Amino acid sequence: DAMVIQNPRYQVTQFGKPVTLSCSQTLNHNVMYWYQQKSSQAPKLLFHYYDKDFNNEADTPDNFQSRRPNTSFCFLDIRSPGLGDAAMYLCATSRSGGGPSYNEQFFGPGTRLTVL
């Protein structure tokens, strides 16, 4: 089945130690998103790629970076994780351009990040 895959599902890192989360998709969607979701809160959009164009949210800290080497893969890099960065990180994809399922975001299972 076509899907959004996130690895790892659980990630433990140390304070200040860089970490990379990965997302891949088999849906061939042109838009990919990264969300941060803290406990009992709504998902918060960090940034998204519209094709190769990177779109950063205004309040996303510089500590968070992203790479999209091709249509299928997208990475979230946290350069120096702090205790406040512990959260669930959700990757999502969508298809732009109209038609059925347009704008419907498909989410991966998430990566739960723990910062020690």
Place this chain on the structure above:
Amino acid sequence: AQKVTQAQTEISVVEKEDVTLDCVYETRDTTYYLFWYKQPPSGELVFLIRRNSFDEQNEISGRYSWNFQKSTSSFNFTITASQVVDSAVYFCALSAANFGNEKLTFGTGTRLTIIP
């Protein structure tokens, strides 16, 4: 600016009861999309429905139904004959319908607990 309000933080009902989750939104866009997502304990956000602002017809899918009322800016979700598997956090979300601007604005979510 867009805003989604889910005033009910937590709801508990006994199995087989009907339950309605409220969603009120604010937007200046004339065309927009509304969504409901389910987030079970596993963490993955599961798409339930997308509704275009031009389509005010109510929709029923099995035990789920949605009532969209543009006049009151509400998009409420009803589960009929609730089941324990319906226990989850439910998010209402809103996005513009402009190509390249399909970001989701989430409500804060309603935690639904179905008591056996």
